[in-house]
Amino acid sequence: MRIAVLIPCHNEAPTVQKVVADFRHALPEAEVWVFDNASVDDTADLAAQAGARVRRVSAKGKGNVVRAMFRDVDADIYVMADGDDTYPAASARVLIQDVADGRADMVVGTRLESHDHASFRRFHGFGNRLVRGCIGALFGHPVRDVLSGYRVFSRRFVKSMPVLSRGFEIETEMTVFALSNGFVLSERTIEYGTRPDGSESKLNTYRDGMRVLKTILFLFKDMRPLLFFGVLSLLCVLAGLGFGAFVIHEFTQTGLVTHPSTAVLAVAFTLVGVVALATGLILDTVNRRSNEILRLITDQVLARDRSSE
Template identity: 70%
Template sequence: MTADVRIAVLIPCHNEALTVAKVVADFRAALPQAAIYVFDNASTDETAALARAAGARVIAVPAKGKGHVVRSMFRDVDADVLLMVDGDDTYPADHAERVLAPVLAGEADMVVGTRLEAHADSAFRRFHGFGNRLVRTVISSLFQTRIADVLSGYRAFNRRFVRSMPVLSQGFEIETEMTVFALAQGMVLREVPVPYGSRPEGSHSKLNTFRDGFRVLRTILFLYKDHRPLLFFGLIAIACTLAGLAFGSVVISEFALTGAVTHPSTAVLASALVLTALLSLATGLILDTVNRRSQELMRLLTDQILPSTADRSRARDDGPADKG
């Protein structure tokens, strides 16, 4: 680890009194140079007091939802590198340096500790593993890339990512939003396999399988519409065109054989579908142009973000170019 790099460990918690002190102690031992923050998300137990007693700085986030917590993290913590880890003691602290390494080396904007390669048999509740695989398959196909784990809560970020990402999600779909944002903005995403453990006896997941699963899929759909509007509306246009041609062929065949149209409603439906296809295509073209301009502006703003201490340190080590 570079000595002058400011590292912050961020631990979101909601009623994690059973595990938070151990998580703080483990990451303090693994990263003694890092500042430890616990973000208490409206806990009703002793989470905040136990975290404070373990030596962490506690920041209260009254609005319930992990998205609100991440927004507070990115807004309130000033550091060169941020390491986010859940407070349920399922992620290993001894892998922290491996997760941080690509960011510290300037090789990635975000690193995800992937869990699906090695995990305890009871680590995932019923349907959670299936849901994660479904989400990663959808994102991988939409963005033409390979993602191993979209929903992991073990992540490292550099200053560029933290200062440029607008956090819009409110709940557990925030991990999906971060992944989609990184892919859509052309940021470098790396994945590091980490073992994933089970919650200790008496600790319970706050994730609702169907409610939060629906919200994650909805987030994917909306974010893809925002970041890839031409393909999104283009697919709608293709579907409407094919349907319109199918219904229209019935009307045309009937007219060719009988010289009359006896199903005017089918003709109206075919015309409406084709018009919808044209409107959808035009919408996609307009939004794609607007999106490109907004991405250009985002890149310009992102480039104005001051480099991290690690980047400045590497620049000093490299020294001036040899002119001899």
Template identity: 75%
Template sequence: MRSAVLIPCYNEAHTVAKVVADFRRALPEADIWVFDNASTDGTAELALQAGARVHRVPAKGKGNVVRAMFREVEADVYLMVDGDDTYPAEHARALMQDVIEGHADMVVGTRLEQHDTGSFRRFHGFGNKLVRWSIGRLFGQPVRDVLSGYRAFSRRFVKSMPVLSRGFEIETEMTVFAMANAFVLTERTVPYGVRPEGSESKLNTFRDGFRVMRTIGFLYKDLRPLLFFGTAAALAGAASLGFGAVVIHEFSGTGAVTHPSTAVLAAALALTAFILLATGLILDTVNRRSNEILRLITDQVVHRGDGR
């Protein structure tokens, strides 16, 4: 099978040559691609010298890089790994095994069970747990590590996914996309190391954490519209019944409505609940038809790529 190692990089001059060399030894049959995201420290040149194929992506953001990787590279199995030398190359073949054998469309290298003391910055552990809990509750499938940058993909997954994220929320989008579209997702534990001295993380704890949580909310709305709008409709309906009960109780006792504003509010909430429910039903139908079209198109693209 054709295999490709995809390495997104932004100012990783301290580590990119070692990462390329490590994965060249671990997977000698694979094409090694470095996607340079407008680095200013010579990352692209060092990657070329190390023997990688380099593709430059001028639009900044990891999501933009992943979109370019999925669009430009042709293979049967893909391995994506960050260029910061925190993921061990010796686990690459094991990570790809489920995809090669057809048992999974995406395999995530989970880091949270085995990592060095300084692997995660302050609040990153809590953030990972919050994201993991949110996705498990909203999409009904528990995952151990949503934000890992070490993943293997099938061709079907890569050519199906319309990457919408621009930044570090891309891992969350890939995980949710797999869950929502019936792709098989598995996980393998891998040790997670510490960045070498002189190499700095580009992740902003609070800004990127907010973007990840916002992405989860938008994906839930887009991929589970009936549940999203149905929940809002149920809340509005319950509030309408509460305010309406007050008005009805008052009217049954006095024969008059002395709080017309409460009656108007109850009626408005009831109408809002109806509109929300109708919106959810319509969008759910549209979403199902869109998924059917996407899968048909993807099947044709994948088969053509295989020469069948």
């Protein structure tokens, strides 16, 4: 099987050579790629010197880099790890096994069970647990580490996924895409390290955290439209019935409607609820047909690739 190691980097000159060397040692049969995301240091040159194939991505943001990696690299198994030397290359062989054996389409290296005290900045652990809880509640599948950047993918997953995110919310998008489209996701515990001196995290706790939560909400709307709009419809109808009950009670007691604005509000809430339900039904049908077409196209592309080999 062709294995590609994909390393997204932005200003990782202090660590990129070691990361490339570690993966070349752990997976000597693999081709190591470094995707340099508009670095202003010597990241690209140092990666090339270490033996990696280097591609430059001018559009800033990890999501843009992942889009380029999935588009430009051809392999059967894809290993993705950050270039900050916090993910152990020695664990790559274990992560690959589930995909190689056909037991999973995406394997996530989970960090939360085994890491140094200084591995996470303040609130990062809480943020990860919050995101994990949201995804578990909305998509019905518990995931131990949603935001891990150490992952292994099958070719089918990589060539099926339309990457929409631009920044660090890409890990959330990949997790949700797998859960929503019938891909098998598994997790393996890894030893998560700390950044060495001179290496700085590009993640902004609050800004990128809000982006991740917004991404979860929009992906839930896009991938579970019937449930999303169904809940909205139920809330609107209940509100309409609540206001309407007050108006009806008043009318039965006095024969008058002294609060016409309440009656209008009740009708408005009820109509919005009906429209929301209809919207959810239509979008759910469209979503199902789109997923069927996407899977058919992907299957045809992969079958053509296998026949050409």
